[in-house]
Every structure is written in C-alpha cells, then in structure tokens.
Amino acid sequence: MTTPIKHLNRDLLITIDGPAGAGKTTISKLLARRLGYRYLDTGALYRGVAKAAQDQGVAPDDDAGLARLCDRIQLTLEESADGLRLMLNQMDITDTIRTQAISMLASAVSARPLVRDFLLQTQRTIGQQKKVVVEGRDMGTVVFPDADVKFFLIADARVRAQRRFAELSAAGARDIDLLAVEEDMARRDRNDSTRSVAPLQPAADAIHIDSTRMGIDAVVETMLLHINQLF
Secondary structure (H helix, E strand, O other): OOOOOOOOOOOOEEEEEOOOOOOHHHHHHHHHHHHOOEEEEHHHHHHHHHHHHHHHOOOOOOHHHHHHHHHHOOEEEEEEOOEEEEEEOOEEOHHHOOOHHHHHHHHHHOOOHHHHHHHHHHHHHHHOOOOEEEEEOOHHHHHOOOOOEEEEEEOOHHHHHHHHHHHHHHOOOOOOOHHHHHHHHHHHHHHHHHOOOOOOOOOOOOEEEEOOOOOHHHHHHHHHHHHHHHO
C-alpha cells in the first residue's frame, strides 16, 4: 500500500544514517522523490576526496598532504537527467567512485578532522535550505544535530554484504567475491564505529529501521508513516 503524503506544515531537513549496504542511498533517493525534496549523498563527497587522494598519491593518514589536497580541489554536485553528478574540479567522477578501494579509502579519509572540516560547510549550506533528504554516517549526530527527522537504517551484516556484492556486480566489477566484500564491509564497520572523530552511531532521537527483511518500498513507506505522524 502506498502511503499518501499529506501536506506538511513546514519544510523539513531529514537525515538518514547507517552502515554501508543498509540501503541508505536508494532509500534516500526514493524518499526525496516521494516528498518532492532534493537528495544529498554526503558519502559521495568523501569518496570525491578519496578519489583525489588516490589519483595524487596522498596517503589517508598524511594530514599535511590532505590539507594541501583540499586546498587544490573543488567538489560540486550538479543536477542532470540521470540525477546528481559529482564533479571534481569540473570533471565528472560519479561513475568512478563506487569501487571497493575507494570505499575503504573514503572511510579512512573521513576520519581525518581536516577533511571533515573541509566538507562540513558545503553540507550545512545545502541543509539550511531545507526540503532535503541527507544521507551519511554522522548526519544526525554531527552535521545536522537539529534536523527535523532523523532515521538510522540498519541491516544484518551478511545481507548488507550481499547487497553490496550485487551492486558491484551490476556495475561491471570483476574479480570480486562475496567473502571479500563481506570482510571489507566488516572492516569498514569497525573503522567507522571506533574512530575518534564522528563515529558511526545513531542520534539519541533517531528512528531506527531494520531493513534486513524489508524491501526498499516498505522501508520508504515506513519512513513516510513516521513523517506523517510527526508533522
């Protein structure tokens, strides 16, 4: 059943946090579309920094090198017929940042305070305009602690690994196997949850949704029900 969307009494900033493979990106896009809102993939911004670091041979723990890198790059999100595209110094890198190597590198660089500071203002400027669904790992805790609605999306680790494996395979990735994807995801979960800067954790007022046994549409409908009840 499709949840009818009632007229909301104000424009909202909605955050969706959670671990890799929980379905944040797909669900955030669909929720934004149902509400007529914009969608912001903050993870793509960190992947953009990771891609620049990879291209220029900057190690993820080299703060001096990362600082120089951030001074030289410009990351922007541009609307297109295919959705938002990530531009690095005016070059479209959208289709090159979804590899396992970039995922792990993005997790590492996102733990560096200088990288987070570099991207923080960009994210907040977009969020201040409201009518936006923002996804990431610390959106409801650090970037937008005053967001109107906060969701924390989780799923069983094996299910998340299977989803990511299917995503990579569909994108044409070769020489990957499910076990390697699962091990990489477990390592990334540990990195994201135990880092000292903005660790992955739910906001105290976040609404938890377990997508392990739920389809994408069911998750979106559940979120819309919560939004309708709140506003």
